[in-house]
Each structure stands twice: as C-alpha cells, then as structure tokens.
Amino acid sequence: MKQESTISLERCPHCSTAKPNLTRTNGFETSNSSGNFRRLWVCYACRTCGGVVLTTAVINERNQSQAIHDMWPTPTSVDANVPQRAKQYxxxxxxxxxxxSGAVMLAASAVDAMLKEKGLKDGNLYGRIKTAATQHLITEEMAAWAHEVRLDANDERHVDEEAELPTTEDAKRATDFALALAQFLFVLPSRVARGRGK
Structure with a gap:
C-alpha cells in the first residue's frame, strides 16, 4: 500500500467503521543524523470519528516513497492461530x-469458544472459567477478568434492567480481554513451538 491521498483499510483502528474514508491531512520527511534513512511520514484522518492514522515509508535513492511499512495505531486483527469459531466471534x-451490547456478548462468546477448544466443555461458562483457573490453564487474575466479561454479557443477554448499558469503553475492555486470552492460550504457545522447532 502506497501513501496516496487516501489509504484503504478494512476498518478504522479508532472507531472500527468498515471501509473508512481515511484522507491525507499532512506529511513530512525525516532522516537520521547522517542524512540517510529518509522516511516520509503521512497522517490520515478518519472522516467518521476524526481519529488519525500515522504511516511511514522509506524514500529510495530515486527520491520515491516506497510502500507503507509501518502504521500507528495498527488495525486490530485476530491471529490465524486462534481456532476458527473463537476467531469469528x-x-x-x-x-x-x-x-x-453486541460486542460484549460476542467477546464472551469468544472466551467460551476458546475454553471449549481447550477441552472444557461441561457445564456453563462460569464453570469453565473456574475449571480453567483450577487447572492452571489461566491465572486467577485472568479468571477474575473473564468473570467480569461473563457477567457483563449476562446483563445484556438477560436484559437486566438494573444494569447500565455498556459503553464503547466497556466493549473495548471485553474485547481486549478476549484478544489477550487468545494470545495466552493459542498465539504464544504456537510461537514458542515454532521458535523451539528452529
């Protein structure tokens, strides 16, 4: 992907809008202290949320900007090592x-699917989280966070009139936990196995 007047991403890394309109707002060039390693930095603003994405590309000897090689914030993605059902949730x-509300319930479903993938299929999510902690599959702190996600999802599924509706921050927290759990249970073990295989 090149640094054009717009860039094409599947989702805005700030608001998750699909196919966001990210337009170039400004750019500048830098180099190291020797005048080498020239880079072009370009900012793109999302027309939906106003969030900014910063990209960088190396400038070659012919004074041409190459393909984007880094971007901040990086769009959130789910690693291929996460089992398919949990990955989809x-x-x-x-x-x-x-x-x-939907994001919180989907995050809880992802947690449930990951624990089932690890062989914890009996009972309900409460029992699976407890068993995962007892078997040291997850830490006690992770179990406590998993229970928070479970309870937040229960409030939404059972339309608890006493509970406040979740905010975007609540949804991000639930999703962050599910992503962290996926890293812990599937992504890191896969990387370790590959690393030791080399």
Whole structure:
C-alpha cells in the first residue's frame, strides 16, 4: 500500500467503521543524523470519528516513497492461530465496538469458544472459567477478568434492567480481554513451538 491521498483499510483502528474514508491531512520527511534513512511520514484522518492514522515509508535513492511499512495505531486483527469459531466471534466483537451490547456478548462468546477448544466443555461458562483457573490453564487474575466479561454479557443477554448499558469503553475492555486470552492460550504457545522447532 502506497501513501496516496487516501489509504484503504478494512476498518478504522479508532472507531472500527468498515471501509473508512481515511484522507491525507499532512506529511513530512525525516532522516537520521547522517542524512540517510529518509522516511516520509503521512497522517490520515478518519472522516467518521476524526481519529488519525500515522504511516511511514522509506524514500529510495530515486527520491520515491516506497510502500507503507509501518502504521500507528495498527488495525486490530485476530491471529490465524486462534481456532476458527473463537476467531469469528472475536472478529465480530472488534467490528461491532460501535454497538457495545453486541460486542460484549460476542467477546464472551469468544472466551467460551476458546475454553471449549481447550477441552472444557461441561457445564456453563462460569464453570469453565473456574475449571480453567483450577487447572492452571489461566491465572486467577485472568479468571477474575473473564468473570467480569461473563457477567457483563449476562446483563445484556438477560436484559437486566438494573444494569447500565455498556459503553464503547466497556466493549473495548471485553474485547481486549478476549484478544489477550487468545494470545495466552493459542498465539504464544504456537510461537514458542515454532521458535523451539528452529
């Protein structure tokens, strides 16, 4: 992807809008202290939320900017090592951050799917989280956070009239936990196995 007047992303990394209109607002060039390693930095603003994405590309000897090699914030994605069902729930949770009730429930479904993938299929999510902690599959702190996500999702599923509706921040917190759990249970073990294989 090149630094054009607009860039094409699947979702805005700030508001999760699909196919966001990200337009170039400004750019500048830098180099190291020797005048080498020239880079072009370009900012793109989302026309939906106003969030800014910063990109950088190396400038070659012919004074041409190459393809974008870094971007901040990086769009959130789910690693390929996450089992398919959990991955789909998690991707849908990320995509629906703007609809917090749905995102919270999808994050809890992703947690449930990951624990089932680890062989914890009996009972309900409460029992699976407890068993995962007892078997040291997750830490006690992770279990406490998982229970928070579970309870938040229960409030939405059972339309608890006493509970406040979740905010975008609540949805991000639930999704962050599900992403962290996916890293802990599937992504890191896969990287360790690959690393040790080399």
């Amino acid at each position: 998690l991707e849908q949770a990320i995509a629906s951050i703007h609809a917090p």
